[in-house]
Structure formats: C-alpha cells, structure tokens
Amino acid sequence: MAPDELPNGSAELLNPQARQERIRDRVLELGSARIEDLARELGVSVMTIHRDLDRLADEGWLRKTRGAATAQQSVLFESNVRYRTTQQGDAKKALAGAALEHIDRGQAILLDDSTTSLALARALPESGPLTVITNFLAIVNALAGRPGVELISLGGSYDPHYDAFQGMATCDHIKPLRADTVFISTSAVADGHCYHQSQEAILVKRALLEAAQRRILLVDHTKFRKRALHRVAPLSDFDLVIVDDRISRAELEALREDGVTVQVAALRPGGPES
Template sequence: MGEAYGRPITQDGLTLSQNERMEQVLRMLESRDSVQVAELAEVFSVSEVTVRSDLSELARRGKVARVRGGVRALQRGQSELGFDLRLRLESDRKQAIARAAAAMVGEGEAVALDSSTTAYYLAHELRSKRELVVVTNGLLIAAALADAPGITVVVTGGTLRVSAMSLVGDLGADVLSTTRINKGFLGARGLSLERGLMDLNPDEVRLKQRMADACESVIGIFDSTKWHRSALLSFVPADRVDAIVTDSAAPADEVAAWRAQGVEVVVAEVAGRGRSPVRARDLHRMPPPERGVA
C-alpha cells in the first residue's frame, strides 16, 4: 500500500474501498491536525465528491470533526484513536510482528505486555505457551489470555483509560516496582536514536517507564509506519532497548543505525492479506465465573 502523500494509495493495483480510505484518513490524523479534501482526492485518486462522502461518514460516526475544506482530529494535535480502530490499522504487519516476537518467548518465562495493539496480537500468539506469566496493564490483552491453560495473567491495576482499555497510575507502578520480569514487549508511536521509544499519553508513558524498569530485556514491537514518526514523550532511551521487532517495510538505513548501536532488530516478513484482523474481545461478554469463585 502506498505511503507517500500526493501519490495514489492503492491495494494490489486497485482503488481502496470506502472503509479502507477512511482508515487511511484516520491514520493520517494520528500525526497531523487536519487533512484537506483536495489533498485526499489526489492521494486516493478519487473525486472530491467521493472524498466528501467519506469524510461525512467519518464525522457521522464521531471519528472526526468537519472543518472548512476537510476534517480535523477530535483532539487538536496528535490524537489517540480508539483501540478497536487502531487494531485494524496495519493489521497484517502487526500480526507478522507478533509471530516473530512470540518466537522470542520461552516457556517458563515472565513477560510484560503493554496495552498497545501490537501487544494484543502478540497475546494471541502466546496462548499456546506453557508455564508463562504475563504481566500487563491492558484489559483486552488480559482478556485475550484469560482462558489460556498454560498462562498466568497478572494485571497491574490502576485507573482505567477507556481509549486504550488500559490501567495506569501509581497502583500499577507500585506493582511493577516489586516485580522482576524477563522480557518486556512495548509498542511505540515513534522512535529515534536520540530520544529512544516514544508515546503520546503521559500516564501511559509513566507506566511504560515502570514496566521497562522491571524488565531484564526491553523489546520494542511496532510496525514500519512508526519509524518516520516522533511523539510527545520518551519512555525508554535507546541505550536501554535490547531488541526491536518490526516489519520488512522498515527503512533500511534506520534499521542499520540501530543495529550499529548494538540493538538486535528482527524484521518480520508480511505474508499478504490472508488472515483477518483479530477483533478485540468484548469484556461485557466474558464468560461468567465458575461456581464457588468470587
């Protein structure tokens, strides 16, 4: 799928569907204040009438706000999209990364997963592991592993952030300060050798810092679109990152630069659009507890 602005974005030589175009618009708004109708018409190689229809539908769903000549994110600046939507963005890349990251986890280990969507895909890949302890602040990640017979799930506790379905705050930090974990798998919104791994939300960043401090090894898990981005706050410096798992579209020069600093970079091959994106498990439809269990 084409990434450059001003160049048609297509899938396998075909014009994107309306849903695919809308997902692309929302992804663009992760790092921009607004997008314009004329620009989108050129990027998608469709008419401005078609673009306006797409943007009207996004506004109707409460995903964007209409402005003169285009739309803007509901929050000014870098906005955070809902978990379900982010889960569908770059799903092939995230699933490939999750499979490669799961191969780095040995049975009997303790691992930490943050509340990122790539960590959610990783949780599904870990379900077959045995004698594994998973520490997470992501409620949907905990739910994805809840009925895996060989896995013990530890939830950090804290205050609920609905947009990420994550728990943040001092309670979770206190739990992590007394825990020793073999490997931590952390998503990021951006990265650089100067600032390390970065994210947007201050509460989430503080929790990730504590999670990284509790881990013997820190492993970044993020798709190739994050390599060209920056974000508000750093949560792990570059010299604390032991490995990165990304996909084959990551920029070769930046991959080489991180490797030159002694960071292992695992590049996962993306196997086309075969598997459907995993849907986030609905916590309201979790099975009832066993009899006699409070």
C-alpha cells in the same frame, strides 16, 4: 420537531456528546465517512453533523474535508483502541510471530497496553505454563481462561481511551514484580529514542522496563515516520528491537550504526524498502 431531527430520521435522538461518540466510532471504524451518510444514519441535519465534526476535529479525532470526515492519528493524540487495532495489522502479526521466538515455557512476560502487544497475546501458544502480566484490559479479556496461562492484571486508574490501567497506582503494582521479558511498543521512534503521546502511559512503560530482565521493543515501520510529544526511553535501553521488513534501508542502517540490536520480521518478499 426538534431542530436537529430530520422528519424521516429513524435513529433515536441522542444528546450531543453521545451523538459525537457515535460519529467518532463510525468514522474510526470505516476510516472515512460522508457527511450526508452520517446525517441520514443518525437522523439529524447536515448542519448538525458539521458542528459535531468541527468539535471532533478540534479534539484531534479526525480530519474534516469537503463532504466527508477522515480518521487520522494526530501527532499529539493517540487514536482509540478499536481504531489502532485496524492499523498495520499484517505488520503487527509479523512482529508478534518474531516475538514468539523469544518466549520460552515457564517464563513470566510483561505486555504493555499497545495493540502490538495485543497481537502477541493472541498469538501465544496454547501450551503453557506461561505467566502474563499486563495493564491492558483487552489482553486480559483475550487471555482470560486460556489453558496454561497464569494471568496477572495490573490495577490502577482505568483509562477508557486506552482500555488500560494507568498512573502511579499501576506503577506501584509493578514495582514488586520481576519478569523474564517485557514486550512494549510505542507511538514513534526518532533520533535514537522512542516516544509516546501520553505521560500516564509513559510512567507505566518505564515501570515495566524496570521490572524485566530482558527488554524487547516491537515497532512497525510507520513508527519511524511519526512524531510524538514525550520521550519514553533510548533505543539503547532495549536488548532487542523487532521491526517489520517494510522499514527503509536507511532507517535500518541508522539503527545498526547506533549499536541497536535489530531483528527484522518477514512480512513480504524483497526485504526492506530501498
């Protein structure tokens, strides 16, 4: 019997990388998982799970606690698409609903690889015509075959972590284009700027901003309490910033004092937090 296999292990034996990917996906899917449950599910020893979790924690995927593992977004690491789509779902729907007010029939819009833009793509009306341009494969899949939508997929180097095409080749595909409006999101907002974790993603976001007549930033309230490494653009570069109404009054007032045009998307009664 292999040292990492339990006598009654029902799961197929996986190599360490495949097993760690299975653990990562499971923890991200559930939000947290008990170490004993992971060991039972994968048919390996608890000690093996501990070693795998140590590796995943070092990579920034999760936080290991006593007897369990909890998914987290590191300040320097963006969680994968599956996990990000589960975060702040109601806020993203509210932002998408508000963004729809700024889309007219016949327009060409640019959408980045954020899950907030994915929520907007899924909310687009069935009636066209509308041209959607994106580097996000999840949006391509969501809109493929949608009546009235002309879909333009931006190529480049595929990044499975973001499920998107990134890099200079993607930027080169964007340069000849000119759209009516771009909708993007970001990892963090601080000191009058928006920030992101990935340098490759920033290059594409900046190219998208340059290719649009109107620029709209979609950010939920949690982005004002996070930090990310790389600066994308000042908020003054955007024609409009749409936030959900869970943003604090202080944060909202700070935006307006900086001259940022803000729209608050209604999510719950009572308005911004005091």
